[in-house]
Amino acid sequence: MVRVPLTPEERLRGERFGALLRQARGERSMVEVAAAAGLSAETLRKIETGRAPTPAFFTVAALAAALGLSLDELAAACAEGAQAGEFRQAG
């Protein structure tokens, strides 16, 4: 076992992370936001649904820029949720 599989906690964190992004996307379409961030819509979908629980840093950075989110707040929101075991909205 050279690479540890993602833990359930990490997957849960990914789901919260995706939920935050989806919420921030609001009424905008996946295609539009994905294009603005330079990703494919499928990749954005996977991130939002938690099927890609640990996306690349620059992918997230591009998404955050397209959505007007702060990376620090995004990470903090997920970390907080992980500690409390509860989903806490940012802002």
Place this chain on the structure above:
Amino acid sequence: MVRVPLTPEERLRGERFGALLRQARGERSMVEVAAAAGLSAETLRKIETGRAPTPAFFTVAALAAALGLSLDELAAACAEGAQAGEFRQAG
């Protein structure tokens, strides 16, 4: 061609990114910082040397927390450096 290989620009960005992290690490050892961030020292080394140019978001978040860095500033610093010639948006 299902997944586009990393472009030279992305690799260069990874090198700048790693250099920033190494600078922020200062006198602390790789082992210590890696442990603080919950990574293996080899992974930290690869990130710092640019051999892992696009690390995972939460990996970077943990590193930034261990180093006392802001994710937004980190991303901004790399984006600034990327002004050299990176314009690959669709459209």
Place this chain on the structure above:
DNA sequence: AACAATACCGGTATTAGTATCACGGTCATG
């Protein structure tokens, strides 16, 4: 010189992220 700690490098194994292809649902058109 021997020993220990740190950092660099190549190879290797395994999981995960990302892009393309193909399908179902909805709305507008004819």
Place this chain on the structure above:
DNA sequence: CATGACCGTGATACTAATACCGGTATTGTT
């Protein structure tokens, strides 16, 4: 109803991130 366009989704293909092992060089201590 049939057709087409758009969105979201699942399956598939392929590259990259992460971790472990062994070896090497440098530095500091004894």
